[in-house]
Amino acid sequence: MWALRRASTPLRNQGYRVRTSYVFGNLEIPCDWEGNIVRSGTTAAISDRCIYFERNSLATRQSSGLYISSHGLSSQAGADNSEKEDDLEDGFSELEDNKTADENEEDRTSGSEIDDDDDDDDDGTQDAENISTKRAPSELFKAISSAPGLSVPSALDKWVSEGKELSRADISLAMLNLRRRRMFGKALQFSEWLEAKGQLDFIDRDYASRLDLIAKVRGLYKAESYIAQIPKSFQGEVIYRTLLANCVIANNVKKAEEVFNKMKDLEFPITTFACNQLLLLYKRLDKRKIADVLLLMEKENVKPSLFTYKILIDAKGVSNDMIGMEQVVDTMKAEGIELDVTALSILAKHYASCGLKDKAKAILKEMEDVNSKDSRWHCRISLPLYGELQMEDEVRRLWKICESNPRFEEYMAAIVAWGKLKNVTEAEEIFHMVLKTWKKLSSKQYSTMLKVYTDNKMLTKGKELVKQMADSGCRVDPLTWDAVVKLYVEAGEVEKADSFLQKAVQKNQIKPLFTSYMIIMDQYASRGDVHNAEKIFHRMRLLGYVARFSQFQALIRAYVNAKAPAYGMKERMKADNVFPNKDLAGKLAQIDAFRRTAVSDLLD
Incomplete structure (x- = not known):
């Protein structure tokens, strides 16, 4: 039976966590902790603690068998590394891959350090759309994509009237290409036309694809309502797992738990895919619940996949818990699951972030050995x-391997690498090569170069690149906004960053990235500017961002720095199901308008 080893050696400067002694094979899994609030007691057997499901929450019955440890499976929520995690998870939250929600579960990482190239937990959910992405766009796709606005049905009617073929293979390839280019609105029109015109006999995968598109274009509420329109015989697991995956993409914990519980009520099997969705969600938003999912997997005999381990390794890594991360890897290997290149890249990334240069170098060399049959594939990750x-020598060595005939991803990886080395000239030279090779770039590619200017505080060059981007006809999207916001902030112009983002939202009616708001909010917090920090908090709420620990952390820091009382802050956090750790609890006490002091006692 699989096991996930708890970390056993305390790490310096990490607060206490609470765990229980439930043992899976040779591994103890921490089952519950509440920030730094410690409860103690004797150990208990796993049978003393079972997981049950309420209508609106994934809940657990607690045993009293708790004792103190300075490690847990997932480090405390909201530790000082929360900014690092937000950068990993939220920085690209709008950029998940354009596959259907019932395809590879790796697509649900939404830009985390976990790659989506492997398929270690298919669960039989691959459908006809899983066609090689190397194939050129079809004529049908070109007809749909070139149709203006809401005229996709007219273009399709013309296609049929001309007697052109419309097989399932053609439909699947066209749909895949629409998704890859994030043309979700046109893909939804295509799906609706197919059903309305009877051009395709819909099966559960087709309904799931429609559900996924509705969630992306019209939101979760409309997607959930659509399920009632699906014939009962097709309202199977694939439908609900698609909705679950979109709840995770939206970071909606309450709705994700409701859907998960609904799947159990409908007696669908609890799959690795579904559990991995919850693990991804809790890794981002509530690490305390990770152990609950693992216990559920043990109880239901759900086998973890390679992707499960990647999530757990990443969860440890973003919490700077290197010992815990290594012990998860040990357990993974003990279960006979080998680390692939993407798993190794997660390890290397976290070692590098924590300054463990020798360990990161060793992993990078191992990545090259693992990928010896295709010695260039790892370059885009290693650079x-x-x-x-x-x-720098290693960057030059790898770039020399690619230089004669670089692939697109290698170009971009090299730009990032030279940017991190502060060698803007080299990065610019490669970017100019890209511009010469490809006539039109996406906002993501421009943003790669823009980030180099941001990191090197080159505001003027950054503005020039944004203008060049707009002149080329490339859409300036939330990823670009994020880079521009960081440019202004790095230049000390926070108010301009705030104004720019607000204008961009009003003009485009598109939701910015989480990090775009947080970098501005953090600056206001550092200044003790309570008014503007609250303003940013309010804007995020209006745009539908679920309240997170990091938001309250920044807001409370604004009050502390302003030496101002915060009325009702504890109640606000409780209403959003956000709980303070030891450090934040101390700051809350400082801004408590009704706290007792020696002077107040004398005055009374």
Whole structure:
């Protein structure tokens, strides 16, 4: 039976966590902790603690068998590394891959350090859309994509009237290409036309694809309502797992738990895919619940996949818990699951971030050995990591391997690497090569170069690049906004960053990235500017961002720095199901308008 080893050696400067002694094989899994609030007691057997499901929450019955440890499976929520995690998880939250929600579960990482190239937990959910992405766009796709606005049905009617073929293979390839280019609105029109015109006999995968598109275009509420329109015979597991995956993409904990519980009520089997969705969600938003999911997997005999281990390794890594991360890897290997290149890249990234240069170098060398049959594939991953480690010789060595005939991803990886080395000239030279090779770039590619200027505080060059981007006809999207916001902030112009983001939202009616708001909010907090910090908090709420620990952390820091009382802050946090750790509890006490002091006691 699988096991996930708890970390056993305390790490310096990490607060206490609470765990229980439930043992899976040779591994103890921490089951519950509440920030730094410690409860003690004797150990208990796993049978003393079972998981049950309420209508609106994933809940656990607690035993009293708790004792103190300075490690847990997932480090405390909201520790000082929360900014690092937000950067990993939220920085690209709008950029998940454009596959259907019932395809590879790796697509649900939404830009985390976990890659989506492997398929270690298919669960039989691959459908006809899983066609090689190397194939050129089809004629049908070109007809749909070139149709203006809401005229996709007219373009399709014309296609049929001309007697052109419309097989399931053609439909699947066109749909895949629409998704890859994030043309979700046109893909939804295509799906609706197919059903309305009877051009395709819908099966559960087709309904799931429609559900996924509705969630992306019209939101979770409309997607959930659509399920009632699906024939009962097709309202199977694939439908609900698609909705669950979109709840995770939206970071909606309450709705994700409701859907998960609904799947159990409908007696669908609890799959690795579904559990991995919850693990991804809790890794981002509530690490305390990770152990609950693992216990559920043990109880239901759900086998973890390679991707499960990647999530747990990443959860440890973003919490700077290197010992815990290594012990998860040990357990993974003991279960006979080998680390692939993407798993190794997660390890290398976290070692590099924590300054463990020798360990990161060893992993990078291992990545090259693992990928010896295709010695160039790892370059796109290794280049930025060598840049992070400030190893210019290694960056030059890998770029020389690619230089004669670089692939697109290698170009971009090299730009990132030279940017981390502060060698803007080299990064610019490669970017100019990209511009010469490809006539039109996406906002993501421009943003790669823009980030180099941001990190090097080159505001003027950054503005020039944004203008060049707009002149080329490339859409300036939330990823670009994020880079511009950081440019202004790095230049000390926080108010301009705030104004720019607000104008961009009003003009485009598109939701910015989480990090765009947080970098501005953090600056206001550092100044003790309570008014503007609250303003940013309010804007995020209006745009539908679920309240997170990091938001309250920044807001409370604003009050502390302003030496101002915060009325009802504890109640606000409780209403959003956000709980303070030891450090934040101390700051809350400082801004408590009704706290007792020696002077107040004398005055009374």
